[in-house]
Amino acid sequence: xxxxLDYLKETPSQxxxxxxxxxxxxxxxxxxxxxxxxxxxxxxxxxxxERIRVEGTVIDGTGSPVKDALIExxxxxxxxxxxxxxxxxxxxxxxxxxxxxxxxxxxxEWAFDTVKxxxxxxxxxxxxxxxxxxxxxARGINIGLNTRLYFDDEDExxxxxPVLNIIEWECRxxxxxxxxxxxxxxxxxxxxxxxxxxxxxxxxxx
Amino acid sequence: MKSKGEYYQRDREWQPPALTPxxxxxxxxxxxxxxxxxxxxxxxxxGPTFGHNDVDPIDNDLLRNYAYSEQSPIGERIIVHGRxxxxxxxxVPNTLVExxxxxxxxxxxHKKDTYLAPIDPNFGGCGRTLTDENxxxxxxxxxxxxxxxxxxxxxxxxxxxxxxxxxVAFAQRLITQLYFEGDPLLDKCPIVKALPTQDARDxxxxxxxxxxxxxxxxxxxxxxxxxxxxxxTLFENRLEGN
Ligand SMILES: [Fe+3]
Numbered sequence: 001x002x003x004x005l006d007y008l009k010e011t012p013s014q015x016x017x018x019x020x021x022x023x024x025x026x027x028x029x030x031x032x033x034x035x036x037x038x039x040x041x042x043x044x045x046x047x048x049x050e051r052i053r054v055e056g057t058v059i060d061g062t063g064s065p066v067k068d069a070l071i072e073x074x075x076x077x078x079x080x081x082x083x084x085x086x087x088x089x090x091x092x093x094x095x096x097x098x099x100x101x102x103x104x105x106x107x108x109e110w111a112f113d114t115v116k117x118x119x120x121x122x123x124x125x126x127x128x129x130x131x132x133x134x135x136x137x138a139r140g141i142n143i144g145l146n147t148r149l150y151f152d153d154e155d156e157x158x159x160x161x162p163v164l165n166i167i168e169w170e171c172r173x174x175x176x177x178x179x180x181x182x183x184x185x186x187x188x189x190x191x192x193x194x195x196x197x198x199x200x201x202x203x204x205x206x
Numbered sequence: 207m208k209s210k211g212e213y214y215q216r217d218r219e220w221q222p223p224a225l226t227p228x229x230x231x232x233x234x235x236x237x238x239x240x241x242x243x244x245x246x247x248x249x250x251x252x253g254p255t256f257g258h259n260d261v262d263p264i265d266n267d268l269l270r271n272y273a274y275s276e277q278s279p280i281g282e283r284i285i286v287h288g289r290x291x292x293x294x295x296x297x298v299p300n301t302l303v304e305x306x307x308x309x310x311x312x313x314x315x316h317k318k319d320t321y322l323a324p325i326d327p328n329f330g331g332c333g334r335t336l337t338d339e340n341x342x343x344x345x346x347x348x349x350x351x352x353x354x355x356x357x358x359x360x361x362x363x364x365x366x367x368x369x370x371x372x373x374v375a376f377a378q379r380l381i382t383q384l385y386f387e388g389d390p391l392l393d394k395c396p397i398v399k400a401l402p403t404q405d406a407r408d409x410x411x412x413x414x415x416x417x418x419x420x421x422x423x424x425x426x427x428x429x430x431x432x433x434x435x436x437x438x439t440l441f442e443n444r445l446e447g448n
Pocket of ligand 1: 017308363366368
């Protein structure tokens with residue numbers, strides 16, 4: 001027998017279930033309990049940069065919208081800094097870079113307002129293209145799914161992005177690119193997340 | 207001071223796979239392509255942080271946080287307590303823990319729950335708290351009831367509390383469910399059985415903790431939560447600000 005390693009095992013994940021709103025968005029479940037719900041304001045009033053809205057749906061393997069999902073958002077500010085002790089630099093007062101949204105019970109549509117993130121540093125060399133990190137939970141999802149949203153008006157940065165570039169199948173990279181709508185104010189980007197099937201979104205094991 | 211590196215890879219043989227056909231909803235909601243494995247960048251080692259402005263002291267007391275004054279919810283009064291640790295067994299202080307659950311009859315306060323057990327006027331069913339400097343947390347609540355759900359026609363969820371935890375990095379984000387020692391429904395639940403090993407299933411069962419009860423008031427269960435640990439070595443090229 002060899003010596004025992006004394007690491008603990010990560011707590012196993014379980015689905016958030018259909019009633020995730022009770023815990024994480026009780027207003028949507030149909031009752032008021034907290035003075036303020038968390039994750040409602042991603043950028044705050046002082047954030048610099050371009051104000052944008054991101055909207056989309058979550059679609060399952062049958063092509064149907066998922067109407068009980070919750071998505072968490074994690075992003076850098078317009079300078080590419082995260083609101084975190086190791087975030088790379090200072091952020092504006094009130095900028096959290098974190099939020100949560102739910103899919104509409106009837107339509108499955110979700111949307112959030114924020115500022116467009118800047119370019120954060122890369123892991124080794126270089127710099128990452130502007131992106132928003134997303135984490136998706138729902139009934140039927142046993143462990144939260146991580147993905148990234150990039151922007152279709154950042155071709156040059158996207159082409160050099162170290163994460164997009166490790167996706168071997170170039171055709172699948174397009175599943176991570178949000179599409180800019182024309183003539184909207186604030187600027188709207190569309191990002192549909194496909195859990196399965198043709199054009200399945202790329203998910204990351206981070 | 208030694209800087210820290212990335213998080214230990216998630217053990218995908220310990221965590222549930224996406225596709226677990228006996229849990230039917232997973233069939234159309236599970237990705238079929240392999241995930242792309244990503245070494246951590248600044249986007250993954252950072253994550254939201256929370257403070258005492260975000261939560262009220264009463265938020266962790268489900269016996270009181272939705273009850274009419276002088277009233278309390280019906281059911282077994284319980285304390286759920288434990289620590290949030292990482293895989294290196296170090297406490298995770300000041301991290302947000304959120305819970306939600308059915309009432310003692312197995313009914314959720316949710317506009318989509320139509321189970322015939324009644325809503326309890328004194329029970330909301332959600333709570334939140336920050337761990338203290340030692341990673342310790344506790345909630346007061348009532349023990350949730352088992353409830354039926356549409357999977358096979360006769361599926362009943364074992365009594366459980368949903369638990370959401372953040373840690374300090376987006377890579378540590380976790381949602382799970384806490385179960386109770388001795389529940390005969392545990393071995394029959396397709397959601398519990400989404401976990402591939404008995405050891406993993408057992409690690410979600412809170413233990414009856416008689417030492418932490420409040421005599422003549424509340425029974426206690428202990429539930430430690432383990433988040434991913436982190437290497438103590440540097441990134442290959444040092445991240446600025448690290
Ligand atoms: Fe439940």
